[in-house]
Amino acid sequence: MAEDLVLDTAIRDWVLIPLSVVMVLIGILRYFVSKLMRSSPTPDAKMVKEGQVIIRARSLKFGANFIPPRSFRTRRSYFSNEENGLLHVPKGEGSNPQAQMFSDPNMAMDMMKKNLSMIIPQTLTFAFVNFFFSGFVAAKIPFPLTQRFRSMLQNGIDLSTVDVSYVSSRSWYFLNLFGLRGLFSLILGDENAIDDTQRMMQMGGFGFDASKSLSAEKDGLDILQHEWALPRFEQRAESVLRKLVK
Amino acid sequence: MVTKTEETQLNELENQVENGGGGVWEYLCLVRKLKVRRSEIVLKHGLSILNDPGKRSALGPDEWTLYEQVAIAAMDCQSLAVAQNCIKVLQKKFPESKRVGKQEALLLEAKGMWEEAEKAYTSLLEDNPLDQVIHKRKVAMAKSQGKPSLAIEHLNKYLEVFMADHDAWRELAEIYVSLQMYKQAAFCYEELILTQPTLPLYHLAYADVLYTIGGLENLVAARKYYAATIDLTGGKSTRALLGICLCGSAIAQLSKGRNKEDKDMAAPELQSLAATALEKEYKQKAPAKLNLLTSALRSLKIS
Numbered sequence: 001m002a003e004d005l006v007l008d009t010a011i012r013d014w015v016l017i018p019l020s021v022v023m024v025l026i027g028i029l030r031y032f033v034s035k036l037m038r039s040s041p042t043p044d045a046k047m048v049k050e051g052q053v054i055i056r057a058r059s060l061k062f063g064a065n066f067i068p069p070r071s072f073r074t075r076r077s078y079f080s081n082e083e084n085g086l087l088h089v090p091k092g093e094g095s096n097p098q099a100q101m102f103s104d105p106n107m108a109m110d111m112m113k114k115n116l117s118m119i120i121p122q123t124l125t126f127a128f129v130n131f132f133f134s135g136f137v138a139a140k141i142p143f144p145l146t147q148r149f150r151s152m153l154q155n156g157i158d159l160s161t162v163d164v165s166y167v168s169s170r171s172w173y174f175l176n177l178f179g180l181r182g183l184f185s186l187i188l189g190d191e192n193a194i195d196d197t198q199r200m201m202q203m204g205g206f207g208f209d210a211s212k213s214l215s216a217e218k219d220g221l222d223i224l225q226h227e228w229a230l231p232r233f234e235q236r237a238e239s240v241l242r243k244l245v246k
Numbered sequence: 247m248v249t250k251t252e253e254t255q256l257n258e259l260e261n262q263v264e265n266g267g268g269g270v271w272e273y274l275c276l277v278r279k280l281k282v283r284r285s286e287i288v289l290k291h292g293l294s295i296l297n298d299p300g301k302r303s304a305l306g307p308d309e310w311t312l313y314e315q316v317a318i319a320a321m322d323c324q325s326l327a328v329a330q331n332c333i334k335v336l337q338k339k340f341p342e343s344k345r346v347g348k349q350e351a352l353l354l355e356a357k358g359m360w361e362e363a364e365k366a367y368t369s370l371l372e373d374n375p376l377d378q379v380i381h382k383r384k385v386a387m388a389k390s391q392g393k394p395s396l397a398i399e400h401l402n403k404y405l406e407v408f409m410a411d412h413d414a415w416r417e418l419a420e421i422y423v424s425l426q427m428y429k430q431a432a433f434c435y436e437e438l439i440l441t442q443p444t445l446p447l448y449h450l451a452y453a454d455v456l457y458t459i460g461g462l463e464n465l466v467a468a469r470k471y472y473a474a475t476i477d478l479t480g481g482k483s484t485r486a487l488l489g490i491c492l493c494g495s496a497i498a499q500l501s502k503g504r505n506k507e508d509k510d511m512a513a514p515e516l517q518s519l520a521a522t523a524l525e526k527e528y529k530q531k532a533p534a535k536l537n538l539l540t541s542a543l544r545s546l547k548i549s
Contacts, residue, residue, distance in 0.1 A: 048376055048407060055410035056437075063440035066474075068467055071436050230470035234516060237473035237481075237490075241519040244481040245526060 005166060007137060015138055015169055019129065023176045026121050027184055034117055050214065053079075057217040065229040072226045080218045126173065133169035141165045248280050256280065263291055270295060271305070278315055285322035292316035293328065310336060317349055321356040329353055344370065348380065355387055363387060378408060385417070394421050412441045419451070428459045446478035446486075453489055462500050469493040473516060481523060490520040495546040521547075 057079055064072050137157060145153070145164045153167040248256070259273040270291045277284055292312060295301045302309055317332035333353055336346045351366035364387065370380050381404045388397035401418045408414065419434035435452040442448065453471035456464045472489040479486070494517035521543050528536045 045376060045407060049409075052408050052410040059410070059441045063443045066439050066443040067436045071433075230467070230474060233474040233477050234470055237476040238516050238519060240477055240481045241516070241523050245519060245522045 005137065005140070005162075007140065011136070011138055015133055016172060019133065019169065019172055020176055020180075022128075023125065023173075023180060024183060024187075026125060027180060028187065030117060030121055031184075034114075037113055037117070054213050054217055057221060061217070061220055061224060064224055065227050068230075069226050069228055076221050076224075080221055122177075129169055129173045136168070137162070137166045138169040138172055139167055141167055141171075248282065252276075252280055256282065260284070260287065263287065274312065274315060278311070283322070285319040288315060288319040289323050289325065289328070292319060296332075310339060314345070314349060318352070321352060324356070326353070326357060329356065344374065348383075352383070355383070360387065360391055376407070378404075378411070381408075382414070389421070394425055397421055398425075410441075412438055415441075423455065428455050431455050432459065444478060446475045446483065449478065450475045450483065450486055450489075453486070457489065457493060457496070460496075462497065465493055465497050465500065469497065469516075476520075484524065484527060487520045487524045487527075491517055491524070491543060491546055494520075 060072075060075055060079070134155065135157075141153075143165070147164060150160075150164050153164065153171040154162065155168050155170050157166070157168055256273075256276055259269055259276060262269050263273045264287065274288060274292060274295075277288055293316060295305070296309075296312065296316060305312060313332045313336050317329045317336070320326070320329035320332065330353065333346065333349050336343075336349065340346050347366070347370055351363050351370065354363035354366060364384075367380050367384055367387075371377065374380070381400070385397050385400045385404065388394075388400055398418065398421055401414060401421070405411070405414055405418065415434050415437045419431045419438065422428070422431035422434060432452065432455045435448055435455060438445075438448040439452060449471045453468045453475065456468035456471065469490060472486045472493060475483050475486040476490070481487075524539060524543070525536065528539050
């Protein structure tokens with residue numbers, strides 16, 4: 001059914017634009033509040049060391065073929081030695097990140113703050129949209145959609161015959177939710193352009209789980225076969241020089 | 247490391263600034279970003295901006311960064327009064343600031359008041375035990391007081407935590423070489439090669455150290471690393487070419503009594519090619535010294 005509904009321009013003036021403006025303002029407000037509330041992260045010495053160990057182990061893996069075999073073996077045993085190797089995580093201690101999360105009050109507070117600062121504005125805005133802007137068709141999406149989206153996009157509209165391309169303002173809210181990243185990067189400077197989607201992804205990834213990366217690096221090193229690349233260099237140097245001398 | 251485009255850009259700006267053109271602020275920002283050490287120019291032009299209240303207020307909040315930059319440049323050029331003034335201004339604006347505290351400690355160091363500076367750095371470290379810059383300043387202090395062993399101790403402690411900092415490894419390697427602790431220096435250079443295997447500088451330095459330690463195995467390895475340097479620089483490294491000739495003759499000397507098949511002759515012509523390339527280069531660049539070179543090479547081949 002492709003009837004063309006004519007939408008009042010007043011809808012655009014009083015619904016779409018104010019809603020976008022409100023969301024942008026809330027984003028900016030949230031940015032400043034988070035800046036104020038953010039406790040400067042005191043990096044734990046152990047975590048810094050683990051991070052650096054991982055970097056060093058990784059570069060060992062990549063550059064292994066450039067150093068003599070003896071040095072490589074020394075380094076590898078330094079890293080993966082069973083008793084006191086740097087990468088070796090004893091079985092019991094393999095830290096359970098969840099437990100650590102809750103036992104460390106600082107981190108728990110941080111996590112809570114971050115979650116709250118995201119959930120509350122979202123909930124409020126959603127309620128706001130539902131209260132003020134429901135019950136009418138807000139916009140028309142330029143491309144056709146299937147019927148499955150009806151329940152999501154046409155929430156306030158109780159007519160089942162209306163084309164799915166005509167959506168309610170709730171979908172405009174969702175569109176803004178996911179799309180304002182570009183605008184934030186303009187306004188707040190390029191580094192602060194996280195919008196809600198990225199924040200939601202950040203919510204999932206709990207702290208830096210070092211023990212898993214350590215054991216991953218250790219396995220990577222253990223299976224590495226050392227093949228000294230330097231003898232090849234001698235021949236290459238020969239050919240380079242031959243070309244030079246000619 | 248500064249890339250080539252950045253270097254040309256820097257030089258252009260520098261010429262422009264020195265010859266009275268504008269662009270002083272861009273130059274200062276670039277110097278700050280690239281962390282190069284151009285203290286005289288920074289001092290001269292930075293001061294001219296700071297002393298002119300109109301230009302100074304035009305900078306806005308960057309004014310304080312400029313004060314910091316000029317203070318460091320002044321200390322580098324030993325204009326301690328200028329540095330003191332800048333730091334006083336910063337102190338007035340940001341009392342209790344760790345960053346300004348670092349500047350003060352740096353000034354104490356520049357004046358040569360080692361104990362006070364040491365105390366200042368230690369107290370700063372208590373507040374912030376993971377500050378890399380302060381650790382490095384302590385090492386630099388130990389080095390400038392002529393206590394390389396103390397510097398080594400500090401550096402080792404630093405590297406236990408921050409083991410991915412390749413500038414620190416490089417510094418440690420150079421200190422070891424200056425103290426003739428070649429085996430440790432070799433270890434450091436291996437670390438550097440691991441992090442940046444395509445940089446010929448580290449291969450060359452490693453080869454030098456291996457050659458200095460001596461012994462047949464090390465000489466063979468040194469030869470390989472000289473070859474790697476030649477490959478990475480396209481044959482332009484004179485030092486590597488000479489290194490190959492020297493290695494070749496040293497190996498020949500050491501293995502006189504042994505079996506010829508033991509020698510790793512993967513590239514038998516390398517030595518003669520290196521000699522020819524050297525002669526060609528000397529002919530181009532320093533023809534007066536060509537005789538010296540040919541006689542030296544001849545003596546190497548004979549022995």
